[in-house]
Amino acid sequence: MVASWRESMRWQHTWVGLVLGALLFAIFWMGSLSVFDKEIDRWMMPATRLEPPESLSLAPALASARKVAPDASRWRLMLPTSRSPQMRLYYPDAGGDLQFVDLEPGTGRPLPPQGTLAGSEFIFPFHFSLHLKAGQLGYWLVGLAGMAMLSLLVSGLVVHRKPIQDLFTFRAHKRLGRANLDLHNLTGVVGLPFHFIMTLSGLVIFVNIYFPDAATLAYDDAADPQGRFIEEGLGRFSRPPAGEPGTLAPLEPMLERARAAWSGEGPAFVRVWHPGDAASYVEMRRSNQNMVRINRDQLYFDGGTGEVLFRFEAMPLMKTQRFISGLHFIQFDHWPLRWLYFGGGLSGCVMIVTGFIFWLQARRKRHAGQGAFRLVEGLTVGSVTGIILATLAFFVANRLLPLEARFAGYERAALEVWVFFLVWLGAFVHGWLQRSDAWRGQCWAIAMLAVAAVALNAVTTGDHLLKTLAEGYWPVAGMDLMLLAGAAVAVWSARRLTQHRAVRLREVEFG
Amino acid sequence: MSTSGGMAQGWLRTVQRIGLAVAGGYGFSLAAVVLLAWLLSAVLPRSEAVVLAAMLGFLVYLGVSLWAFAEQRLLTLWLVLGGGSLAAWVMVSLAPGVA
Amino acid sequence: MVDGLLLLAVFACAYTGMAWLALSQERHWRAVRGGTPGRARIRRLRLGGALWLLLSLVWALLRDAAHFGVPLWVMALVAGGFAVALALTWKPRCIEVVTALRH
Numbered sequence A: 001m002v003a004s005w006r007e008s009m010r011w012q013h014t015w016v017g018l019v020l021g022a023l024l025f026a027i028f029w030m031g032s033l034s035v036f037d038k039e040i041d042r043w044m045m046p047a048t049r050l051e052p053p054e055s056l057s058l059a060p061a062l063a064s065a066r067k068v069a070p071d072a073s074r075w076r077l078m079l080p081t082s083r084s085p086q087m088r089l090y091y092p093d094a095g096g097d098l099q100f101v102d103l104e105p106g107t108g109r110p111l112p113p114q115g116t117l118a119g120s121e122f123i124f125p126f127h128f129s130l131h132l133k134a135g136q137l138g139y140w141l142v143g144l145a146g147m148a149m150l151s152l153l154v155s156g157l158v159v160h161r162k163p164i165q166d167l168f169t170f171r172a173h174k175r176l177g178r179a180n181l182d183l184h185n186l187t188g189v190v191g192l193p194f195h196f197i198m199t200l201s202g203l204v205i206f207v208n209i210y211f212p213d214a215a216t217l218a219y220d221d222a223a224d225p226q227g228r229f230i231e232e233g234l235g236r237f238s239r240p241p242a243g244e245p246g247t248l249a250p251l252e253p254m255l256e257r258a259r260a261a262w263s264g265e266g267p268a269f270v271r272v273w274h275p276g277d278a279a280s281y282v283e284m285r286r287s288n289q290n291m292v293r294i295n296r297d298q299l300y301f302d303g304g305t306g307e308v309l310f311r312f313e314a315m316p317l318m319k320t321q322r323f324i325s326g327l328h329f330i331q332f333d334h335w336p337l338r339w340l341y342f343g344g345g346l347s348g349c350v351m352i353v354t355g356f357i358f359w360l361q362a363r364r365k366r367h368a369g370q371g372a373f374r375l376v377e378g379l380t381v382g383s384v385t386g387i388i389l390a391t392l393a394f395f396v397a398n399r400l401l402p403l404e405a406r407f408a409g410y411e412r413a414a415l416e417v418w419v420f421f422l423v424w425l426g427a428f429v430h431g432w433l434q435r436s437d438a439w440r441g442q443c444w445a446i447a448m449l450a451v452a453a454v455a456l457n458a459v460t461t462g463d464h465l466l467k468t469l470a471e472g473y474w475p476v477a478g479m480d481l482m483l484l485a486g487a488a489v490a491v492w493s494a495r496r497l498t499q500h501r502a503v504r505l506r507e508v509e510f511g
Numbered sequence B: 001m002s003t004s005g006g007m008a009q010g011w012l013r014t015v016q017r018i019g020l021a022v023a024g025g026y027g028f029s030l031a032a033v034v035l036l037a038w039l040l041s042a043v044l045p046r047s048e049a050v051v052l053a054a055m056l057g058f059l060v061y062l063g064v065s066l067w068a069f070a071e072q073r074l075l076t077l078w079l080v081l082g083g084g085s086l087a088a089w090v091m092v093s094l095a096p097g098v099a
Numbered sequence C: 001m002v003d004g005l006l007l008l009a010v011f012a013c014a015y016t017g018m019a020w021l022a023l024s025q026e027r028h029w030r031a032v033r034g035g036t037p038g039r040a041r042i043r044r045l046r047l048g049g050a051l052w053l054l055l056s057l058v059w060a061l062l063r064d065a066a067h068f069g070v071p072l073w074v075m076a077l078v079a080g081g082f083a084v085a086l087a088l089t090w091k092p093r094c095i096e097v098v099t100a101l102r103h
Helices: A002-034 A037-044 A059-068 A118-129 A137-159 A176-190 A192-205 A212-218 A225-234 A252-261 A316-329 A335-367 A371-400 A412-461 A465-471 A474-510 B004-008 B011-040 B046-070 B074-094 C002-023 C026-032 C039-090 C092-098
Strands: A074-078 A087-092 A098-103 A267-273 A281-286 A298-302 A308-312
Touching (some): A002 A037, A002 A118, A002 A137, A002 B046, A037 A118, A037 A371, A037 A474, A059 A074, A059 A087, A118 A371, A118 A412, A137 A176, A137 B046, A176 A192, A176 A335, A176 C039, A192 B046, A192 C039, A212 B046, A335 A371, A371 A474, A412 A474, A465 A474, B046 B074, C002 C092, C026 C092, C039 C092
Antiparallel strands (some): A074 A087, A298 A308
């Protein structure tokens, strides 16, 4: 019974891992980068490399909003933080699509558009939605991958006969197969607390996307069950526009009241509903900088009088859900944890790659010529080094495309995304054509693109590494240093792969 | 049947098993979530009952989807996971507020 | 400054605890110290290792209180585990240093 249970788990681990490994790698890779999404923003949007403002004034930003989006039904102003010094104004355009423009925090003046989705609008959403817009397909695929990840962690523990005895074992000097499997087990078992908590918390963020019927049924007496659930659980206030013009009271007193209500902490964002209307109202959401929980503490003020209309704080279990979500989002200020998350995410990437390599190693002798084997070989290359290469191409394109670039009807930001996907596709094709030799080539390409990105940042913005290090401007210095570190790892890997290949060729010749 | 070869024997069985693990597992979990939310709403505010039940749903899904690979008899899987999914479908489509 | 020292203490204790736990396993003891550890010593290493890990938690809670401290501690354990595994592979000296006390 125990033997067959382990056998069935081995089968599950092998095949579920194989089928979803590529998707999981993409999610882990983008998730690891998302930890530093705001820093990637600074690197990719040089106009936002600003000092965080000393004090906050909303009036100039509102004046800009009136100019930029006079007819929008709402303005959401993301306030500056230590990681995002600019203000970001989100507003729905005439078609209802959300647009954003960055404002200089002191003057409220719009910053020149940077024509990029950068970290927080490309890399971060990729992590949880894959940018698949059709319905919620991307969310469901990521959810499926997340559930698969949880089950792979459990089945992996079952398959691994001695997870405790081998906990610290990494026989790097043994043959490649042994070292690879040790590394898979090491990253899987030692990293297990991180991987399990991150995967589960990632799923918990979207409870209501993955189990929407729970709310629909619990509120089946309401005309709009989902709306009622959100109102009661997450807090929401709304009222229709009056259709008559009105003036907005100054926001500073409202800010003061919010700070008083939230033990001195300010809001993360201020949202003005129906601006210019007599029934306008102002929503403030408490900042997450000093707590794990992605809170739902809200205050709504009447736009005309500044009186509090509605105040909300979530109930304990919803707070728990928001705490678990917050563990995943890491929106709070904690640099040691941020780096640990980054390392943990990359260890997950290593776990997935070594899993793939184990699958290939175990079958290379018997099946090397078969189409299915070759398919997996190319798939592995494309999904591992390929996505890294594509990400670097995305960074390089960001530094090479002029601000006013347009091509075939696509805006600059879309062109960057095209570069990403085309390079990724190319990496798959390269993987299928060159097979295991593609690893080496792509490692060299990664090294070159990473160094090129650092050089291009220096040339196009003047913020070269010596300067940013001397000034202690860490968002850009850190990104450059990580790119160089990545290049070093890629060169090391490429050279190891070359030696390995030489050994293999000798074996073929003389063996 | 104790080898992985036996496990993979017959692609039809494999397809069934995967379908049961993924779709049947989800349907079963959904039924559990909906029922639990209903039971909990007797002692908790409704939104709290919903969010607790739904969070536990992921663990239920994890458990049954692994079990779908371990249980040898497909018929048992069909009865439990298929039955659970049917129950979820009935509950969702017969709820008074749902058109 | 105090924050930095406490952070260092969190990691140092997590690493030391993991190193003690690793040495309580015969394979690693043999590789680092030679010979076999003996039952009493294994027990002492396990208990000591657990205490080091607990001490790491104390520093984390002192530094960051519960809400940030517990995640920090969990991540320090993971990092400590990786560090010990890599040290055992390439630099066993780094294990000896933190386990050089008489046990």
